Amino acid sequence: MTKMSDRLKIVFMLCVAFVTTGGQHFESKVAQLLQDETEDIKCFVELKDLTCFWEEEEERNDLQYTFTYSYENKNKMACVVSSLSLLASNKTVFFCKLPKTPFFTTLDVQVFRDGRMLYSRSLNAENYLFLDPPRNLTVLSSGKEGQLNVSWLPPLLKYMDDSMIYEVRYAVEGSNMGKVEVIKVSTMLVLLGLQSDTRYKVWVRVKPDGVAYKGYWSAWTEPVLGVTQPSDLDPLIMVLVLFIGLILCLLSMTVILSHHKFLLKKLWPDIPTPEHKFPGLFTVYKGDFKEWMSQNNSSMWGRSVQVYTEELPSPLEVLSEVSLTSHGTSQREERKPVEEDEEKESERSDSGLTDRWREPPQAHWLMEQLRALQENPQSLSQSLLVQSHDTYVTLNQNSQGDGEREVDDVFEETLPLQTLFTTTGTTSLSTSHSDLGSLQQSSGSGRLSSQSSFEYPNQTWPPKGPGYTYMAVADSGVSMDYSPMSSSRITELGRHRMYTNDYKNEIFLHKWPLFGEHNKSGSESCMGPVW
Amino acid sequence: MQTFTGLVSVLLVFLWLGGNLVSPLRPICDLRVLDHFVREARDSEVIMRGCRGGCGAMKSYFVPLTSVDFAVLEHMDVNGQAVEVQTGLSLLDQALNNAMKTVSNSPLANALDNNISNIHSLGQILHSLDLQARSTVLPDDSAPASTQTQEVSSLPELLQVQSSFLRGKVRLLLSAAPACQRQNS
Numbered sequence: 001m002t003k004m005s006d007r008l009k010i011v012f013m014l015c016v017a018f019v020t021t022g023g024q025h026f027e028s029k030v031a032q033l034l035q036d037e038t039e040d041i042k043c044f045v046e047l048k049d050l051t052c053f054w055e056e057e058e059e060r061n062d063l064q065y066t067f068t069y070s071y072e073n074k075n076k077m078a079c080v081v082s083s084l085s086l087l088a089s090n091k092t093v094f095f096c097k098l099p100k101t102p103f104f105t106t107l108d109v110q111v112f113r114d115g116r117m118l119y120s121r122s123l124n125a126e127n128y129l130f131l132d133p134p135r136n137l138t139v140l141s142s143g144k145e146g147q148l149n150v151s152w153l154p155p156l157l158k159y160m161d162d163s164m165i166y167e168v169r170y171a172v173e174g175s176n177m178g179k180v181e182v183i184k185v186s187t188m189l190v191l192l193g194l195q196s197d198t199r200y201k202v203w204v205r206v207k208p209d210g211v212a213y214k215g216y217w218s219a220w221t222e223p224v225l226g227v228t229q230p231s232d233l234d235p236l237i238m239v240l241v242l243f244i245g246l247i248l249c250l251l252s253m254t255v256i257l258s259h260h261k262f263l264l265k266k267l268w269p270d271i272p273t274p275e276h277k278f279p280g281l282f283t284v285y286k287g288d289f290k291e292w293m294s295q296n297n298s299s300m301w302g303r304s305v306q307v308y309t310e311e312l313p314s315p316l317e318v319l320s321e322v323s324l325t326s327h328g329t330s331q332r333e334e335r336k337p338v339e340e341d342e343e344k345e346s347e348r349s350d351s352g353l354t355d356r357w358r359e360p361p362q363a364h365w366l367m368e369q370l371r372a373l374q375e376n377p378q379s380l381s382q383s384l385l386v387q388s389h390d391t392y393v394t395l396n397q398n399s400q401g402d403g404e405r406e407v408d409d410v411f412e413e414t415l416p417l418q419t420l421f422t423t424t425g426t427t428s429l430s431t432s433h434s435d436l437g438s439l440q441q442s443s444g445s446g447r448l449s450s451q452s453s454f455e456y457p458n459q460t461w462p463p464k465g466p467g468y469t470y471m472a473v474a475d476s477g478v479s480m481d482y483s484p485m486s487s488s489r490i491t492e493l494g495r496h497r498m499y500t501n502d503y504k505n506e507i508f509l510h511k512w513p514l515f516g517e518h519n520k521s522g523s524e525s526c527m528g529p530v531w
Numbered sequence: 532m533q534t535f536t537g538l539v540s541v542l543l544v545f546l547w548l549g550g551n552l553v554s555p556l557r558p559i560c561d562l563r564v565l566d567h568f569v570r571e572a573r574d575s576e577v578i579m580r581g582c583r584g585g586c587g588a589m590k591s592y593f594v595p596l597t598s599v600d601f602a603v604l605e606h607m608d609v610n611g612q613a614v615e616v617q618t619g620l621s622l623l624d625q626a627l628n629n630a631m632k633t634v635s636n637s638p639l640a641n642a643l644d645n646n647i648s649n650i651h652s653l654g655q656i657l658h659s660l661d662l663q664a665r666s667t668v669l670p671d672d673s674a675p676a677s678t679q680t681q682e683v684s685s686l687p688e689l690l691q692v693q694s695s696f697l698r699g700k701v702r703l704l705l706s707a708a709p710a711c712q713r714q715n716s
Binding site for chain 2: 048071072073100102103104105106124126158159162211212213
């Protein structure tokens with residue numbers, strides 16, 4: 001008898017085991033609840049059957065478990081206990097599956113071991129539903145960009161399909177960042193706001209909604225891949241952008257063409273030429289000023305004189321006088337014409353004067369002059385013929401108020417200047433300058449600009465003494481060294497170029513002889529005309 | 532004479548209105564109404580658990596059976612279910628009314644009052660579905676059928692039974708109502 005009962009038990013247990021293991025998810029559910037559930041005896045409902053299990057660490061075959069349950073004050077009923085070995089965690093559980101599980105009533109379950117009660121629990125079966133994951137999860141690309149259609153089948157539970165809540169999880173393939181959408185009852189969902197032309201993974205799980213039925217979240221389904229539609233707006237956007245760009249280009253070209261002259265003037269200004277003031281100089285005489293001068297002498301200077309009458313030539317301060325005749329003739333012989341390196345505006349009509357100065361004079365003669373000046377600073381009556389490499393000024397001895405000029409000692413080329421000065425009636429000034437880069441109109445303060453070779457202060461200076469002519473010479477960028485000069489230095493200066501930009505020749509302050517320092521090699525050092 | 536005719540006309544108007552009230556209701560198939568009742572029954576249970584004083588005396592109540600066997604349910608016809616539900620609702624109504632007499636805690640009393648009105652509404656819903664049994668009210672002195680009722684000894688148990696009954700039998704009946712099935716199909 002006992003053998004028969006044992007055999008029956010074994011067969012029954014095998015059958016039960018077969019049935020239970022036929023469910024794919026039973027073992028996984030047991031394993032999950034083993035971790036999550038805190039009760040000693042853990043119960044869940046799978047396919048409308050309540051299963052309660054408990055863990056036993058000791059594996060002893062002689063242990064006999066008895067499982068009883070009762071509800072609604074009815075008699076206790078027994079349930080067959082089976083065992084299950086979990087392969088993953090290497091644990092053994094004992095479980096019992098109620099054959100006819102009553103819902104919506106309080107169940108009292110008890111586990112006895114060897115006659116002694118081990119566990120006891122009261123529960124309502126409808127509150128512990130543990131569903132299988134949804135089946136047939138499909139992810140399809142919808143017709144629109146950035147959308148996916150997700151659909152699945154509900155659990156096979158009659159009377160419960162309207163009490164389900166689903167969770168859809170989706171993430172870009174390969175990414176760990178996923179989003180979750182919750183949906184009630186309905187078994188399809190449209191995912192919105194996705195990236196276009198991207199592969200997405202989708203998972204779904206289910207749980208009772210908690211009103212009529214309660215339970216645990218099911219396991220996630222296996223991920224299903226879906227690809228969103230590629231963006232179809234890009235070509236359109238590109239075409240629009242190109243079109244707009246084309247229109248903008250056309251507009252800008254139209255604007256540029258309509259104002260091209262103005263823009264050209266601003267961007268590529270014409271180099272000003274005094275062509276209009278010197279008719280025929282460039283066209284007829286090919287820039288040969290001398291020729292042009294000789295041709296247009298009378299008319300030109302007449303006009304220039306009229307223009308120049310606006311300016312008052314300033315008197316030159318004579319620092320010392322020397323005999324001019326000997327030097328003058330020698331210089332006359334040795335003089336060579338100097339070409340202008342720059343042209344002037346009409347105001348400076350004597351820009352036609354081109355002179356080139358010769359090599360510096362003997363050094364010791366200059367030293368003597370300096371010494372003489374130092375010894376006798378009062379000898380401003382001396383007019384000093386300053387000869388330098390670049391610039392010097394010859395002074396005409398002229399008495400104050402004497403309107404006449406002695407032009408004999410003056411070089412021929414200074415005639416125009418002298419003429420100018422004569423007409424103005426001021427003290428004459430004949431100057432020759434190595435490079436008459438510019439004759440600058442002086443300011444009222446008498447400050448010389450760095451660009452000028454001459455400065456004509458507007459004021460008339462009172463002469464220091466009778467017969468002295470005052471001359472003020474400004475040179476561009478030349479520093480005045482008022483220290484006694486050595487011969488070597490003078491020669492040095494004659495050779496090298498001393499060019500400092502901070503030279504300010506305050507005419508009122510500095511009444512020094514103008515020698516030595518104005519070293520300008522030809523036209524190089526002369527800066528451009530100051531307009 | 533004129534007053535008499537006036538009275539008659541007024542009476543006719545009232546009768547006409549009364550007749551309109553008696554006309555069949557539209558079937559209420561939305562289970563969210565029942566879900567609302569279920570939640571309110573659960574709220575009563577929560578209030579009961581937190582009640583401290585004046586929470587009703589220990590008293591025995593006869594309440595309906597709430598257990599549902601799906602296998603049996605599939606073979607049961609709708610009318611049988613309807614009778615079962617109607618009987619149970621009336622039992623619950625009586626029990627709750629008896630319980631309210633012993634409750635002095637005002638939140639609990641309000642919750643119980645709410646449950647009672649919900650049960651009345653459920654009766655109307657069943658009426659709209661043509662599931663109302665002819666005889667719904669059981670006489671108090673008649674012995675309750677043991678197969679149909681059970682006895683509970685406290686108000687918390689009573690509330691638990693009410694909750695289980697609404698979620699189980701009542702809901703299954705409403706979801707299986709033919710009037711609603713015709714609408715869905």
